[in-house]
Amino acid sequence: MGSDTRFQLGHRQDKPRFELSSAALLALPGGFLFFLFVGPIVYALFLGFTNLQLIGPHAQRWWFTGLANPTRLMHDTVFFTSVKLTLIFVVGSGMVGQTLVGLALALLMRRSLMPIRLSVGVLVVAAWVIPEVTAAFVWYAFSQAGGTLGILTRSPHTNFLFSAPMTTVSVANLWRGTAFSMLVFSAALRNIPSEVLEAADVEGASRFRRLWSITLPLLGPTLVTNLLLVTILNLSDFTLIYTLTQGGPGNSTMTLPVYIYQEAFNYYELGYGTTISLVLILIGAALSLLFVRTSRSAA
Amino acid sequence: MRFLNRKAPPTLQPTGPLIVVDYPRLSPTGIATNTTLVIVGVAFALPLLWLVLAAVDKNADWSIRLPNLTIENFRAVLTAHGLQPFVNSLYLALVTTVVATGLALLSAYTLSRRHVPGKRTVMLLVLFASGLPVTMMLVPIYQIYATLHWLDSRFTTSLFLAASALPFAIWLLKNYIDAVPMELEEAAGIEGAGTLRVLLHVVLPLVLPGLAVAAVFNFISAWGAFVVPLVLDANPDDQPGTVAIYQFLGSHGYIQFGQLAAFSLLFSLPVVVLYLLIARIFRGGFAFGGGVRG
Numbered sequence: 001m002g003s004d005t006r007f008q009l010g011h012r013q014d015k016p017r018f019e020l021s022s023a024a025l026l027a028l029p030g031g032f033l034f035f036l037f038v039g040p041i042v043y044a045l046f047l048g049f050t051n052l053q054l055i056g057p058h059a060q061r062w063w064f065t066g067l068a069n070p071t072r073l074m075h076d077t078v079f080f081t082s083v084k085l086t087l088i089f090v091v092g093s094g095m096v097g098q099t100l101v102g103l104a105l106a107l108l109m110r111r112s113l114m115p116i117r118l119s120v121g122v123l124v125v126a127a128w129v130i131p132e133v134t135a136a137f138v139w140y141a142f143s144q145a146g147g148t149l150g151i152l153t154r155s156p157h158t159n160f161l162f163s164a165p166m167t168t169v170s171v172a173n174l175w176r177g178t179a180f181s182m183l184v185f186s187a188a189l190r191n192i193p194s195e196v197l198e199a200a201d202v203e204g205a206s207r208f209r210r211l212w213s214i215t216l217p218l219l220g221p222t223l224v225t226n227l228l229l230v231t232i233l234n235l236s237d238f239t240l241i242y243t244l245t246q247g248g249p250g251n252s253t254m255t256l257p258v259y260i261y262q263e264a265f266n267y268y269e270l271g272y273g274t275t276i277s278l279v280l281i282l283i284g285a286a287l288s289l290l291f292v293r294t295s296r297s298a299a
Numbered sequence: 300m301r302f303l304n305r306k307a308p309p310t311l312q313p314t315g316p317l318i319v320v321d322y323p324r325l326s327p328t329g330i331a332t333n334t335t336l337v338i339v340g341v342a343f344a345l346p347l348l349w350l351v352l353a354a355v356d357k358n359a360d361w362s363i364r365l366p367n368l369t370i371e372n373f374r375a376v377l378t379a380h381g382l383q384p385f386v387n388s389l390y391l392a393l394v395t396t397v398v399a400t401g402l403a404l405l406s407a408y409t410l411s412r413r414h415v416p417g418k419r420t421v422m423l424l425v426l427f428a429s430g431l432p433v434t435m436m437l438v439p440i441y442q443i444y445a446t447l448h449w450l451d452s453r454f455t456t457s458l459f460l461a462a463s464a465l466p467f468a469i470w471l472l473k474n475y476i477d478a479v480p481m482e483l484e485e486a487a488g489i490e491g492a493g494t495l496r497v498l499l500h501v502v503l504p505l506v507l508p509g510l511a512v513a514a515v516f517n518f519i520s521a522w523g524a525f526v527v528p529l530v531l532d533a534n535p536d537d538q539p540g541t542v543a544i545y546q547f548l549g550s551h552g553y554i555q556f557g558q559l560a561a562f563s564l565l566f567s568l569p570v571v572v573l574y575l576l577i578a579r580i581f582r583g584g585f586a587f588g589g590g591v592r593g
Binding site: 016017018019021022025026028029030032033035036037039040041043044047052101105108109111112113116117119120123124125126127129130131132133134137138139140141142144145146147148151152175207228229232235236238239242243257260261264265270273274277280281284285287288289291292295 | 328329332333335336337339340343344345346347348349350353360361362363398402403405406408409410413414415416423426427428429430431432433434435436437438439440441442443458459461462463465466469494519522523525526530540541544545548556559560563566567570571574
């Protein structure tokens, strides 16, 4: 019955319809993303199961090799070392380091003197806003034998990129990335209504109590979002580690992105490099999905 | 059309009140807070300090010390390597910014204002895509570019940079345009303005701050892009500043500390200036963490 009326009366005029010009507006960005964003991901699903090489016998003539690459991956000790190092890097330097220092800075800055707050803010943000290669170079200089770190720790002949590579790289990344968390938490802190804190103050809650029972719980959702974003950002970090150590010495800083680059472009194993990429894309996709789920209400 | 200017465009300022709780600044806690911050500040400053000092030091090495003042490093590095790395970085950053921001505006406007079937799903996909590790597509994109003979070109390299920046830019702009009142466009539509005209003369002026944030964000990330140009463009003449710094360092042998420091300092300057220019709007942009939850 209902459908009959619709045919008689024509289209409902009160219902928004998809306009042709919308399709025109979306065609260009959509096509662009389809070709240069979706394309590579779909292509990776195929390339990861081939023996394609950059240079070598399989550079021109390459074919589908089935499960050969995944099997190789399962027996690749460097790969498992790499997964472990990536976890250390993402969890230690990013999730714990950057998040905690960023949160602490945001909390401390609310109560500090204006000039101190401003200059610390500028320095932390400067470390983040300069190009990553520059940040890496600065840390390269900082940790060389005879560099500032050596002078500070009274071991002027130590090259920290050799004696403690993973720690140095993680601290450098902490230095570089803290600003992001700090900015996120600062924005969230500004959004906490002051009435709540004043009420607690009137009720006689101690400063620690207010922080623990009011501020931190209210920051909970921001903390979750921030942890996910920090994980996503750090998981794919390549430039800092590669510029500082190129994964060395002896694979000791070979996180997954660096390992992929090495396999694909130093050892010319494009196919196998893509197989490792797929693992990272899968982890990234899972995290991104989690992120989308936690922020669903916005769309 | 004068009336359009009367309504100030919404800015991305934080909405809540600043927490002003009065604490005596010289209480023990106050002193502890400020001291801690000073220590953290010094820790953040130390690595950077070397860069600044070495850049103006006649005989710089890895050690941090008062410089033997000179501007020779700046002159030497610019005569030796010319401005080409800067020109290349500027080219990559500009093309990326124009393409990514322009396409983001088109799609963000449509997704914000028009009825698009499955809009919610599209936005969730956009958010999902902006969280994907883009550098991980490097191997397949390399192979695609090789097949198309697109390698070793600054233009095609910027196109990939733009594609990888696009999802986040769409997300940022869509949220921004959502906050702009719709009445003005409707009025312009009733007056008989076409889609393009509404977009250019009504929407664009109103979303300019949001557009600026997206553009600066795209510019800063493209200026700092390292691995994408490293892989996709092996032509030495196309080398951007980031790759130049890396090769400077990687050439192991004898490093011209002072010159490299001077170069890095010059290379960092544009993005720092851009950031400062836009910091006020940008800060609100970082309600992103909160804004995402809506």
